[in-house]
Each structure stands twice: as C-alpha cells, then as structure tokens.
Amino acid sequence: MEINEFLVKVKEVFEDTDVQLITPKSIFRDLDEWDSLTALSLIAMTDQEYSVKLTGDDINISNTLQDIFEIIKAKS
Amino acid sequence: MTKNTFSLKGRTILVTGASSGIGREVAITLHHFGATLILNARNVGRLKEVQTQIGEDKCTTVVGDLTNNDTIAKIIEACVLLDGIVHAAGVMKLLPFKFITPEALSEMMNVNFASPIHLTLELVKKRKIAKESSIVVITSISGSVVGSKANAMYAASKGALSGMIKSMAIDLAKSKIRINEIAPGMIRTEGAIIEFENTVSNEEILKDIKKYPLGTYGSPEDVANGCVYLLADASRWVTGTKLVIDGGFTVQ
Numbered sequence: 001m002e003i004n005e006f007l008v009k010v011k012e013v014f015e016d017t018d019v020q021l022i023t024p025k026s027i028f029r030d031l032d033e034w035d036s037l038t039a040l041s042l043i044a045m046t047d048q049e050y051s052v053k054l055t056g057d058d059i060n061i062s063n064t065l066q067d068i069f070e071i072i073k074a075k076s
Numbered sequence: 077m078t079k080n081t082f083s084l085k086g087r088t089i090l091v092t093g094a095s096s097g098i099g100r101e102v103a104i105t106l107h108h109f110g111a112t113l114i115l116n117a118r119n120v121g122r123l124k125e126v127q128t129q130i131g132e133d134k135c136t137t138v139v140g141d142l143t144n145n146d147t148i149a150k151i152i153e154a155c156v157l158l159d160g161i162v163h164a165a166g167v168m169k170l171l172p173f174k175f176i177t178p179e180a181l182s183e184m185m186n187v188n189f190a191s192p193i194h195l196t197l198e199l200v201k202k203r204k205i206a207k208e209s210s211i212v213v214i215t216s217i218s219g220s221v222v223g224s225k226a227n228a229m230y231a232a233s234k235g236a237l238s239g240m241i242k243s244m245a246i247d248l249a250k251s252k253i254r255i256n257e258i259a260p261g262m263i264r265t266e267g268a269i270i271e272f273e274n275t276v277s278n279e280e281i282l283k284d285i286k287k288y289p290l291g292t293y294g295s296p297e298d299v300a301n302g303c304v305y306l307l308a309d310a311s312r313w314v315t316g317t318k319l320v321i322d323g324g325f326t327v328q
Contacts, residue, residue, distance in 0.1 A: 036276060040171075041226075045175065
C-alpha cells in the first residue's frame with residue numbers, strides 16, 4: 001500500500017483545495033476545506049477504497065495525512 | 077366520572093425495534109398505560125430483558141429481522157387482533173451523498189421504509205388490525221421536515237414513510253384505522269450515539285446540541301409519550317399527521 005495512491009484519493013475528497021497542499025506532512029485539520037462533511041467523506045472514501053473503517057477517534061488522534069495513512073495500513 | 081382517554085388498558089399493541097432505544101422505551105411506557113405488548117426485534121437477549129421487565133403475562137416476543145418474510149409470517153401468527161402498532165425499527169448510517177452506492181441506498185430503503193410498510197400491509201390484509209386501531213410510525217425530522225449532513229439515504233427513507241402515511245391515512249380511514257408519524261429530532265439512544273461517536277467528533281456533537289432551542293438532545297421517553305397520545309382515544313380524530321418532537325429545532 002503506497003502513500004501516493006492514498007494522496008490521489010485524498011485530493012478527490014478535498015476537491016476545492018490546491019493539490020500542492022495535499023502532502024504526507026499536511027495537517028489536514030488546518031486546511032480551509034476541513035469540516036465535518038470532509039471528515040465524513042474521508043471516512044466514506046477509506047471504507048470504499050480500502051474496506052477499512054476509520055473512526056472519529058482515529059481522526060482525533062491524527063495530525064497529518066501520513067498519520068491517517070498509517071492507521072489505514074494498520075487496520076488493513 | 078370522566079373516562080381516562082389516555083389509558084391503553086385492554087389494548088394489544090405491536091412494537092418493532094423493541095429491544096433498544098426508542099422501541100424499548102415505547103414498549104415499557106405503553107405497558108405502564110395498561111397495554112399488552114407484542115414485541116419484535118433482532119436481538120433475542122435484549123428483547124428477553126425487555127420482556128422480563130414488562131412481565132411475560134403482558135408481553136410476548138417475536139425475534140427476527142423484518143426484512144425477512146419468515147419474521148413477518150411469525151409476527152402475523154403471533155397476533156390475534158391488534159389495537160395498535162408502533163414502527164420503531166430502523167437503522168442509521170451517515171454517508172456523504174457523493175459516496176452513496178446503489179447497494180447502500182437499497183439497503184437503507186429496504187430496512188427503514190419497505191419493511192414497516194410490508195409488515196403493515198400483511199397485517200391489514202390478514203385482518204389482524206382492529207377497526208378504530210392506531211398505527212404510529214417513528215420517522216425523523218431528517219427527511220420528514222429538514223435535511224441533514226451526510227444523511228441523504230436515511231432522510232430519503234423517512235421522507236418516503238412520511239409521504240406514504242398521508243395516503244395510507246385516507247385509504248385506512250374507511251376501516252377507522254388511524255396512522256400518524258412522530259418525527260423526532262436527535263434522540264439519545266445506543267443506536268444513534270454509537271453511529272455518531274464513531275464518525276463525528278465530540279466537538280461537533282456539542283455544537284449540534286446548542287442548535288436545539290431547549291438545549292439538549294431528546295430522550296426515548298419524549299417519543300414514547302407521544303406514542304401514548306397517538307395510540308389512545310385522546311387522538312381519535314387525528315390521522316395522517318406528523319407530531320414533531322424536537323426541542324424546537326425545526327421551528328427556527
């Protein structure tokens with residue numbers, strides 16, 4: 001499982017965000033587009049693409065997109 | 077001596093989704109108002125607990141999933157003649173619109189919309205519902221009154237019920253069978269809390285609670301008390317309507 005593939009999918013979730021701002025080190029919570037709907041979209045995308053159930057807690061304890069990716073890898 | 081028009085004494089009422097949340101509280105409350113219960117749910121352990129609390133002499137159970145025709149057949153068999161039904165069985169699943177799949181939509185519509193309608197249909201056709209009885213469907217402000225975030229499928233299922241109830245009320249009025257909906261706002265139940273705590277942060281939940289003029293989420297008792305009114309003689313001239321129980325949310 002490769003992080004760049006994951007980031008392509010994340011760019012689709014953050015459809016109004018400049019693609020340059022979507023990197024492994026991005027603090028997703030600080031992005032303008034981050035809100036509860038984006039969070040739910042991230043959860044839905046992860047379920048659909050990786051069959052992994054990301055929870056609100058998983059998102060709460062993460063800071064960067066790399067953190068989220070690691071959790072998805074661990075749950076796969 | 078004035079008759080107690082809120083009494084449910086001598087009435088037999090079917091409650092679905094009775095093992096937890098709203099359904100469970102409805103069952104217990106209706107019993108307090110004198111009703112005999114027939115309860116349906118999928119979880120045999122939790123259903124038995126509710127039955128024990130009410131007392132086996134006043135309460136029979138039919139375990140099974142309402143999307144399954146066998147369960148519907150078992151319920152038909154367990155009912156002699158009903159004076160009321162409360163459809164409280166249902167599921168919630170948050171999913172942003174873009175991520176809806178035909179399968180997910182189909183499942184939500186099947187569990188929340190088609191099953192209660194199918195069950196009611198069978199009970200009516202097999203003449204298991206008495207004249208002057210009353211049917212209550214638990215819908216939601218989401219779908220029946222307003223929209224809500226990442227909740228289009230659930231809203232669709234509740235909106236569909238709301239539409240159906242209006243016409244059913246007219247068709248069933250000939251037999252003096254009344255049907256009404258209760259559209260609750262957010263109610264603190266295990267089902268709702270688990271779905272929300274898994275997907276939405278505590279911060280979001282606290283922000284949401286502040287949107288309710290009365291300052292809290294509702295409790296299952298709030299909905300159960302509404303059921304008592306709609307099932308009792310007190311509402312004998314009420315049909316096809318929607319009782320909104322939402323702490324003032326939709327009036328803003």
